[in-house]
Amino acid sequence: MKFVSPALALLASSSLLAVSPQEEKEAEFYKITTFTTPQQTAMEVGSIELLPDHKLALGTRRGEVWIVSNAGADDPAKVQYQLFASGQHEVLGLAYKDGALYATNRYELVKMIDKDGDGRADVFETVCDKWGVSGDYHEYAIGSRFDKNGDIWVTLCLTGSFSSQVPFRGWALRIKPDGTMVPTCSGVRSPGGIGFDADGEVYYCDNQGPWHGSCTLQHLVPGSFQGHPGGNIWYDMAPNMGPRPIDPIPEAFQGSRGRKEARPGGDPDRMVQERARIKELLPPAVYLVHGKIGNSSSAIICDLSNGKFGPFSKQLFIADQSHSNLSRVFLETVNGIKQGVVFPFRSGFGSGPIGGRMDEEGRVFIGGSDRGWGARGGKPFSFERLDWTGKVPFEVHEMHALADGFELTFTHPVDAATAGDVKSYSMRAFTYAYREQYGGDEVDEVIPQITAAKMAADGTSVRLTVSPLTKGHIHELHMDGVKSNNGEALLHAVGYYTLNEIPKK
Numbered sequence: 001m002k003f004v005s006p007a008l009a010l011l012a013s014s015s016l017l018a019v020s021p022q023e024e025k026e027a028e029f030y031k032i033t034t035f036t037t038p039q040q041t042a043m044e045v046g047s048i049e050l051l052p053d054h055k056l057a058l059g060t061r062r063g064e065v066w067i068v069s070n071a072g073a074d075d076p077a078k079v080q081y082q083l084f085a086s087g088q089h090e091v092l093g094l095a096y097k098d099g100a101l102y103a104t105n106r107y108e109l110v111k112m113i114d115k116d117g118d119g120r121a122d123v124f125e126t127v128c129d130k131w132g133v134s135g136d137y138h139e140y141a142i143g144s145r146f147d148k149n150g151d152i153w154v155t156l157c158l159t160g161s162f163s164s165q166v167p168f169r170g171w172a173l174r175i176k177p178d179g180t181m182v183p184t185c186s187g188v189r190s191p192g193g194i195g196f197d198a199d200g201e202v203y204y205c206d207n208q209g210p211w212h213g214s215c216t217l218q219h220l221v222p223g224s225f226q227g228h229p230g231g232n233i234w235y236d237m238a239p240n241m242g243p244r245p246i247d248p249i250p251e252a253f254q255g256s257r258g259r260k261e262a263r264p265g266g267d268p269d270r271m272v273q274e275r276a277r278i279k280e281l282l283p284p285a286v287y288l289v290h291g292k293i294g295n296s297s298s299a300i301i302c303d304l305s306n307g308k309f310g311p312f313s314k315q316l317f318i319a320d321q322s323h324s325n326l327s328r329v330f331l332e333t334v335n336g337i338k339q340g341v342v343f344p345f346r347s348g349f350g351s352g353p354i355g356g357r358m359d360e361e362g363r364v365f366i367g368g369s370d371r372g373w374g375a376r377g378g379k380p381f382s383f384e385r386l387d388w389t390g391k392v393p394f395e396v397h398e399m400h401a402l403a404d405g406f407e408l409t410f411t412h413p414v415d416a417a418t419a420g421d422v423k424s425y426s427m428r429a430f431t432y433a434y435r436e437q438y439g440g441d442e443v444d445e446v447i448p449q450i451t452a453a454k455m456a457a458d459g460t461s462v463r464l465t466v467s468p469l470t471k472g473h474i475h476e477l478h479m480d481g482v483k484s485n486n487g488e489a490l491l492h493a494v495g496y497y498t499l500n501e502i503p504k505k
């Protein structure tokens with residue numbers, strides 16, 4: 001059966017919530033279209049995959065899989081839904097290959113085929129179910145699409161998000177094409193999303209809690225330890241991983257908590273210290289700063305549209321279920337370690353984004369729910385589309401770490417008088433305590449001085465000289481005074497750079 005969205009219901013639903021001034025500004029450049037979903041279900045979208053003929057597959061927290069047609073049409077009332085499968089336990093991962101859909105649910109990776117062509121799956125084959133399930137409500141399993149080797153990655157939440165009561169809770173696994181399960185990374189706590197960058201490297205979002213002062217974007221390097229030791233008890237069942245890592249020291253942060261002055265000769269923060277002690281420990285690529293960027297990070301979306309989504313080609317967009325927003329991440333590799341900056345990007349989604357996917361036309365499809373944690377959007381669930389309007393916002397395009405500061409590039413030429421004035425900028429640096437207690441405040445504050453702002457000849461980049469740079473700290477840069485050549489202020493005048501490594505040159 002197909003359900004067609006009524007246009008009147010769409011118009012009614014779109015006027016329920018007030019729009020903030022910032023959302024109005026963002027909408028000039030990126031427009032949100034809200035779809036009406038079938039009344040027969042609560043469309044709590046947990047995953048989205050692209051299908052042939054411009055169709056989509058939506059996996060839901062209610063255990064359903066829906067096929068969506070016409071979601072890219074100019075008229076949102078043309079969208080159609082076909083129920084493909086039901087009866088699973090939270091479909092938080094979908095992948096498509098050779099006419100089959102693969103769903104990651106809480107207890108298995110399952111292959112689904114519509115053999116008779118009636119639009120409903122009639123063949124279900126378990127590909128892998130080798131990880132444990134205890135029945136705890138928090139034992140989510142987040143699945144990827146196929147990687148460049150043909151594998152599907154699965155990140156498994158801890159039991160209750162605090163401990164690992166059944167095998168491989170707190171791990172990232174790879175499922176080979178033949179169904180073999182390969183334990184790949186330990187240290188996972190509470191994953192909210194998984195995805196790839198433009199080079200096919202794999203990342204997941206972890207959420208604030210024990211050993212995580214904030215939500216983070218984590219690089220899944222095979223053999224790495226991602227920070228939470230709860231799942232390390234299963235190393236005996238993962239001989240391919242080698243010896244179990246040393247556990248992190250459990251006491252609370254011992255650094256110069258809350259210091260307001262710069263500390264050019266100070267002790268490194270706990271994460272830096274533990275990285276030196278635990279060779280497998282990989283730091284977060286980017287801290288998704290708690291309360292400022294979001295509180296519950298989820299989908300990871302890479303822009304592979306070749307400019308159809310605007311000027312941010314190959315950058316990542318990170319959804320947040322709690323703040324109902326998307327943030328933008330630029331990554332680079334310094335001394336062999338991933339790190340980068342996160343900027344606010346687009347707020348105002350109807351519910352709490354969980355599943356997200358960009359198609360080849362640069363359209364971002366987003367869906368989610370507010371169940372469990374609430375969401376700023378205000379709706380219990382939503383399915384929406386984000387489109388670039390064709391107008392380029394004035395933003396920082398990239399932020400690169402240098403040996404003595406940072407280089408900023410912009411989406412428009414900048415005004416030399418403001419961009420070349422150190423008074424247009426301010427910076428603070430801080431970290432989070434790497435400790436077993438839940439979350440934590442921003443600590444060990446450092447106030448760097450910006451001593452020079454040198455414009456490039458082409459007028460689109462600025463080199464900031466900063467002292468001190470603090471390894472392991474998040475460097476929060478405000479650019480309120482910077483204007484474009486046309487006198488525009490930055491649409492988002494703050495960025496948060498996670499400085500895991502300081503370049504040697």
